[in-house]
Amino acid sequence: MPELPEVEIMTRNVRRWCDGRRLLGAELLDPALGVDLSGAIGQAMGPARRRGKYLCQPIGAQVLVLHFRMTGKAVVESSGPRKHARLRLRVEGSPPVAFVDTRRLGTAALLPAGELDAFFAAIPMGPEPWPEPRDGAWWQQRLVGLRGHIKGALMNQARVAGLGNIAASETCYRARLDPRSRVPALGAADWDAIAAAVPAFIEHVLNEESGPEIAYINEGRGAANPFDVYARAGERCGRCGGAVVRIVQAGRATFLCGGCQPRR
DNA sequence: AGGACTGTTCCGCG
């Protein structure tokens, strides 16, 4: 699924496609999505915003909340209907905007704008790591009490929102930290390194992937891999020349350089 | 054929 930077890109795109325009119609192509937009037809759409990995699109007095899970995307259908579209919004003066989601794990909800805060309050989701500056002390405080490895801790949405499987590997790489290091073993310098690595990674992805549609590196053969270690097992580390390896943590793939990410 | 996959939630275990 899209992680924080990809959802940020999609949010900016949706804002450009929808903000200030009227919703002319909605097609629910996958009833399992379970969202009824009939009451929102004709309403003006406001600026989309992001919270964690959620995208929120105001429509009149309501908000459409999307979560993309593993394979979801918000796309503009400028060249016709897309395969795996689950929901299509017809937008005044703009091509349709579709929620495309191959594996259909994504979710959607439509709620009164006034209930959005309560909606998020009911989801265990910590504060945003970006764009507000966060220092090492902030990170240490957010992850205090966790005893597992740092990679899993970085992905803990209840502590800090938005970082996913790729961000966790890439953050550890940038921080020169073995992702298997236990949280209690980290020192002040490690927390500072994490604090610097996270925004650097997010902004790198925003620069690399911004465009009308985010690309999954395992999708087709087109997209170049914008990451330093993710999906680069067997390649050389661009920093020390060591070998990038793939390991499994909690059932998920982790990538790291065996040469320059010592364990704490 | 079998496994992998940018996420979340539920369950059992320690």
Add this chain to the structure above:
DNA sequence: GCGCGGAACAGTCC
């Protein structure tokens, strides 16, 4: 009670 890891969800692509 809390934290952790595995399984399940689902479809496609090697």
